[in-house]
Amino acid sequence: MIKGPPNWNARKSAEVLRRNRRSAKRTKTRREKREKLIRHRRLYQYRSVSKGRPDKVFNRPYQKLRTKFPEVLDFVSNTKETLNFFNAFKQKTLLDPADEVFVDLSALKTISPDAALVLIAEATRSARFGCKLKGHRAPELSVDQILWDIGYYSYYDMHEGEPPHATGKVFLVHQTGDRADGQVAKNLIDKFTRVAFFKNGEAMALYDALVECMSNVLQHAYPKKAMSEGHLPHRWWLLGTLAPASHEISFCFYDQGVGIPKTIRTRWQHSLPVVSMLSKNDNELLIEAVLYGLSSTKEETRGKGLPALKGFIDHYKTGQLVLVTHKSKCIFTTEMVPAAEELDGELGGTLIIWTLRIDK
Amino acid sequence: MKQRTIHFTQEFTDTPGGRHRQHGDFSGQQFREDILRPALDQNDLVILDLNGAFSFPPSFIDEAFGVLVDQLGEDIVRKKLRIELNGNPLAQRKIADTLNEHAAKKR
Numbered sequence: 001m002i003k004g005p006p007n008w009n010a011r012k013s014a015e016v017l018r019r020n021r022r023s024a025k026r027t028k029t030r031r032e033k034r035e036k037l038i039r040h041r042r043l044y045q046y047r048s049v050s051k052g053r054p055d056k057v058f059n060r061p062y063q064k065l066r067t068k069f070p071e072v073l074d075f076v077s078n079t080k081e082t083l084n085f086f087n088a089f090k091q092k093t094l095l096d097p098a099d100e101v102f103v104d105l106s107a108l109k110t111i112s113p114d115a116a117l118v119l120i121a122e123a124t125r126s127a128r129f130g131c132k133l134k135g136h137r138a139p140e141l142s143v144d145q146i147l148w149d150i151g152y153y154s155y156y157d158m159h160e161g162e163p164p165h166a167t168g169k170v171f172l173v174h175q176t177g178d179r180a181d182g183q184v185a186k187n188l189i190d191k192f193t194r195v196a197f198f199k200n201g202e203a204m205a206l207y208d209a210l211v212e213c214m215s216n217v218l219q220h221a222y223p224k225k226a227m228s229e230g231h232l233p234h235r236w237w238l239l240g241t242l243a244p245a246s247h248e249i250s251f252c253f254y255d256q257g258v259g260i261p262k263t264i265r266t267r268w269q270h271s272l273p274v275v276s277m278l279s280k281n282d283n284e285l286l287i288e289a290v291l292y293g294l295s296s297t298k299e300e301t302r303g304k305g306l307p308a309l310k311g312f313i314d315h316y317k318t319g320q321l322v323l324v325t326h327k328s329k330c331i332f333t334t335e336m337v338p339a340a341e342e343l344d345g346e347l348g349g350t351l352i353i354w355t356l357r358i359d360k
Numbered sequence: 361m362k363q364r365t366i367h368f369t370q371e372f373t374d375t376p377g378g379r380h381r382q383h384g385d386f387s388g389q390q391f392r393e394d395i396l397r398p399a400l401d402q403n404d405l406v407i408l409d410l411n412g413a414f415s416f417p418p419s420f421i422d423e424a425f426g427v428l429v430d431q432l433g434e435d436i437v438r439k440k441l442r443i444e445l446n447g448n449p450l451a452q453r454k455i456a457d458t459l460n461e462h463a464a465k466k467r
Contacts, residue, residue: 203414215379
């Protein structure tokens with residue numbers, strides 16, 4: 001006669017109980033490890049971006065935030081509010097990132113192409129290093145049109161529904177890259193040549209300016225020592241727009257590097273006269289560099305790229321070049337002396353805007 | 361006398377790029393190291409036909425022609441290299457200025 005274990009049922013239930021306990025312990029350990037990893041990631045990001053001050057150690061529940069846009073987002077006409085917005089946006093999404101940020105476009109009534117380009121760039125970086133971004137289509141038609149046309153929605157799975165009705169503006173999809181690519185500049189210029197009737201010299205000057213911008217980004221904008229983990233190295237963003245009604249054309253170029261004034265003070269610190277470095281503020285240095293180039297004794301043949309930025313607008317009476325970098329904003333026109341403004345906030349990077357009106 | 365003609369757009373590109381090779385294709389360094397310098401080393405006269413290119417950014421010119429003067433010296437470059445470029449006076453002036461500046465720096 002075959003007999004089973006005397007207390008078979010009891011042993012079986014004890015084994016199940018042990019298994020359940022082990023499973024619960026494993027789950028708990030996994031959860032703790034995951035939470036530790038998230039805490040470490042946040043702390044590491046925070047320390048790397050804000051250089052110390054680990055007093056704000058992240059140990060909080062899942063956090064959802066909502067962005068608050070100003071009515072007008074424009075780096076030329078509404079610089080202060082636009083800068084404040086982007087600094088707050090960076091704080092929420094990159095420096096002290098929430099787990100999820102809802103990009104609420106409902107308050108936004110006007111957005112300029114340059115601000116739209118920076119919005120794309122900052123959102124791309126935040127999505128890469130910071131937090132998850134969510135959003136919806138802009139209720140304002142002109143804003144919706146711009147963001148749709150330049151490809152903003154496609155970044156965040158918001159490309160749903162019908163495209164907005166045309167409002168007279170023609171926008172080209174923005175481009176981004178991490179190489180100095182002459183073909184990108186040529187393709188952009190070719191598209192505009194058909195509508196803007198660029199002459200040969202104008203197209204060449206624009207080509208030089210764009211390639212020089214890309215080259216400067218790769219050479220100077222992202223020095224390894226000065227950059228934290230929260231950067232997309234050597235990345236630039238480029239956008240060309242045309243408004244047929246006003247015959248206005250603009251090209252915007254943006255990078256998230258250290259800014260031109262800092263580059264001048266660090267890369268050319270041995271070449272520029274000490275008096276010049278100490279006595280001149282960022283705006284004056286910037287204006288001098290764009291108008292005359294950076295003469296140096298050590299590498300006296302370098303530093304000639306910045307005047308190429310202005311070379312394009314010199315062909316037009318209505319041309320305007322706006323440089324927003326670090327805490328400086330400089331406006332160059334063909335017929336007036338450059339205007340400079342010291343900004344309260346700081347733009348992390350350099351934004352270059354060429355605008356001109358075609359009189360044909 | 362050994363002579364070679366370099367057709368820039370056919371042998372290199374019609375869209376020159378930036379300064380250094382690691383920054384992207386068709387840089388000034390790439391052109392100098394791969395095409396221009398070997399041609400100058402192997403020939404008594406090099407005719408460089410730059411016609412047809414879109415334009416020449418300052419960084420490209422400085423790295424391609426300026427550094428060449430630094431390496432070979434002004435005399436050799438002026439004696440061996442003849443540049444042909446029509447319809448782009450801005451680039452012509454930039455190349456001439458770059459050669460002069462690097463020559464002056466070396467003196």
